[in-house]
Structures are given as structure tokens and as C-alpha cells.
Amino acid sequence: xxxxxxxxxxxxxxxxxxxxxxxxxxxxxxxxxxxxxxxxxxxxxxxxxxxxxxxxxxxxxxxxxxxxxxxxxxxxxxxxxxxxxxxxxxxxxxxxxxxxxxxxxxxxxxxxxxxxxxxxxxxxxxxxxxxxxxxxxxxxxxxxxxxxxxxxxxxxxxxxxxxxxxxxxxxxxxxxxxxxxxxxxxxxxxxxxxxxxxxxxxxxxxxxxxxxxxxxxxxxxxxxxxxxxxxxxxxxxxxxxxxxxxxxxxxxxxxxxxxxxxxxxxxxxxxxxxxxxxxxxxxxxxxxxxxxxxxxxxxxxxxxxxxxxxxxxxxxxxxxxxxxxxxxxxxxxxxxxxxxxxxxxxx
Numbered sequence: 001x002x003x004x005x006x007x008x009x010x011x012x013x014x015x016x017x018x019x020x021x022x023x024x025x026x027x028x029x030x031x032x033x034x035x036x037x038x039x040x041x042x043x044x045x046x047x048x049x050x051x052x053x054x055x056x057x058x059x060x061x062x063x064x065x066x067x068x069x070x071x072x073x074x075x076x077x078x079x080x081x082x083x084x085x086x087x088x089x090x091x092x093x094x095x096x097x098x099x100x101x102x103x104x105x106x107x108x109x110x111x112x113x114x115x116x117x118x119x120x121x122x123x124x125x126x127x128x129x130x131x132x133x134x135x136x137x138x139x140x141x142x143x144x145x146x147x148x149x150x151x152x153x154x155x156x157x158x159x160x161x162x163x164x165x166x167x168x169x170x171x172x173x174x175x176x177x178x179x180x181x182x183x184x185x186x187x188x189x190x191x192x193x194x195x196x197x198x199x200x201x202x203x204x205x206x207x208x209x210x211x212x213x214x215x216x217x218x219x220x221x222x223x224x225x226x227x228x229x230x231x232x233x234x235x236x237x238x239x240x241x242x243x244x245x246x247x248x249x250x251x252x253x254x255x256x257x258x259x260x261x262x263x264x265x266x267x268x269x270x271x272x273x274x275x276x277x278x279x280x281x282x283x284x285x286x287x288x289x290x291x292x293x294x295x296x297x298x299x300x301x302x303x304x305x306x307x308x309x310x311x312x313x314x315x316x317x318x319x320x321x322x323x324x325x326x327x328x329x330x331x332x333x334x335x336x337x338x339x340x341x342x343x344x345x346x347x
Contacts, residue, residue: 049333068314111169154185203247226248235252235255236250
């Protein structure tokens with residue numbers, strides 16, 4: 001029997017109950033549960049958009065990741081399974097647009113990197129087939145544009161560049177790419193590539209010390225030029241300078257139970273949203289000021305039902321909405337900030 005914990009503060013109890021009740025009616029994963037309440041005083045920052053998506057029947061596999069094209073109002077979702085479309089495209093309002101599957105083997109991470117001139121989607125593929133162990137760029141309609149790595153062959157090489165279970169990537173507006181490789185494979189490394197796919201710097205050794213990794217699973221940037229990596233196996237988040245690759249510090253104190261599986265900043269840069277897979281938990285963590293890493297401080301949590309398993313997530317850089325890919329529940333849920341105004345990213 002699943003157990004659902006909700007952190008409430010004052011009138012937030014009623015909101016939390018309505019959210020739970022609405023999602024309970026929609027998801028087969030939550031049909032049997034025990035409702036329990038934690039009375040810790042936490043700030044409630046998000047509400048669940050129970051009407052998103054409008055067409056949940058398109059979720060036919062295990063949903064591993066989500067990406068948001070804020071410029072064009074599109075949401076991309078990657079799912080796994082046999083004889084199903086691997087990539088689903090929705091509007092930010094939840095309407096289904098299209099699906100495609102060409103050259104996608106086993107998607108793990110996804111990132112939308114659109115500009116005013118081009119709509120593009122990057123996918124990390126951990127499959128064992130011909131297109132596995134690669135990082136691939138697609139058009140919005142699924143046309144294959146670029147392949148990084150040696151398709152179908154895992155490896156540790158740098159020339160040519162090889163991957164083994166590349167977990168996720170983040171693409172800057174400049175075109176520079178940050179890749180965490182890999183999810184339990186031969187490699188435990190963070191790589192920065194230029195827009196021309198040249199290696200600018202990397203950290204690539206398995207271990208527990210500074211700038212070493214054990215399953216680097218997610219990567220993101222803040223507006224202060226810092227790279228944040230979910231070092232899942234080491235139960236910490238490591239931080240680097242984006243220009244030099246210099247190690248700046250780590251957060252260890254928030255993840256004693258389980259390491260982080262996903263990291264993304266809110267558009268105003270005030271918070272870091274962190275997912276913990278097996279705990280089925282989302283945490284809103286206060287971002288440190290420029291020039292300091294400090295220690296992790298959790299402001300709010302969203303405790304999902306047992307076995308929902310939030311894998312990776314994305315934050316809309318315009319609206320601040322959080323899209324959570326849940327491999328256990330086989331769905332993507334959308335959380336909307338209670339504060340309707342969100343300043344632009346980097347302001």
C-alpha cells in the first residue's frame with residue numbers, strides 16, 4: 001500500500017488535499033494508498049496542475065525525461081517501451097501535437113535548445129542498438145541533425161569521443177554543451193563541449209573526492225556561471241566554474257538518505273529543484289549567493305506516493321512550471337508556482 005506524505009502550513013492543508021484527491025482519481029499508481037500528513041512548517045511554493053496533460057493516454061511506456069522549449073511553448077517527453085512512440089510533443093497547455101521514433105533507441109535524458117532561428121532537441125541514448133551510447137540532436141519533428149559519440153559502441157575514448165550510458169546534458173544559449181556520462185557505465189565524467197563539439201574541459205574519474213563521480217546523473221547551470229552536477233552515487237551535488245572547470249564545492253548534507261537524480265534552477269535563480277528517485281521526493285533548495293557554495297538548505301518538499309519514482313525534471317524558463325518525469329507512475333506531472341510572476345532567467 002502506497003503512502004503519500006504532504007508537508008503543510010496553515011491553509012496549505014486544504015490545497016494539498018485537493019491536489020492529492022485530483023491526482024488520485026487519474027493515476028492507476030495511486031489507487032491504493034494511506035494518506036498521512038507531516039506537520040512540519042514548510043513553505044508551499046507549487047501546486048499540481050491536475051489538468052496536464054489533456055491527453056494522458058499517450059503515456060504508453062516508462063517516462064524517463066522531459067524538456068521544455070520555452071520560446072515556442074512546447075514540451076517534449078521521452079518514454080521507453082516496445083512498439084511505442086519514444087518522443088511525445090505537447091503544448092505547454094497539455095495538448096498533444098505529435099510523436100516520433102526515428103533513430104531513438106533507449107532515451108535517458110532530453111534537452112530543448114531552441115533559438116529564434118532553430119527548434120532543436122537533444123537526446124542522450126543509452127540503448128545497445130545501432131544508435132545507442134550517443135548524444136543526438138533532432139529537429140522538433142524528429143529529423144536527425146547531429147550524432148555525438150560512436151553509434152552502437154560504448155567506450156571511454158576522447159578522439160573520437162565515446163560515451164557509455166550518457167545520462168543527461170544541458171545546452172547553453174551560446175551553444176556550449178555540458179554532458180554527464182554515464183549512468184552506471186564505464187565512464188563517470190562531466191564534459192564541456194564547444195558549439196563546434198570540441199572538448200573544452202572535463203572531469204572524468206570514478207571516486208569520492210572533489211571532481212570525481214559515482215553515477216553523475218544530471219547537470220544544470222545557474223546565472224552566475226556555475227555548473228551543478230547531481231553526483232547520485234556519492235549522494236551529493238558538485239559545483240564547477242563553467243569557464244575553467246574549476247571545482248568550487250559540494251553539497252553533502254541534504255542527501256543522506258539517497259543521492260539526487262535531477263537538478264534544475266528556477267528562472268529567478270532563487271531555488272534549485274532536486275529529485276530523489278527512490279524516495280519519490282522533490283525538494284526546493286535555496287540557491288547560494290554568488291561567490292559562495294555554503295551548505296544545502298531545503299525550503300520545501302513535495303513527497304510523492306511510493307514507487308512514483310521521479311527520474312529527471314525540467315523547469316520552464318518563462319513560467320517556472322516544473323515538469324517531472326516519473327518512471328514508476330509512467331507519467332509526467334506539471335507543478336505550477338503559486339506566485340504567478342516569474343522574472344526572466346538570468347535577470
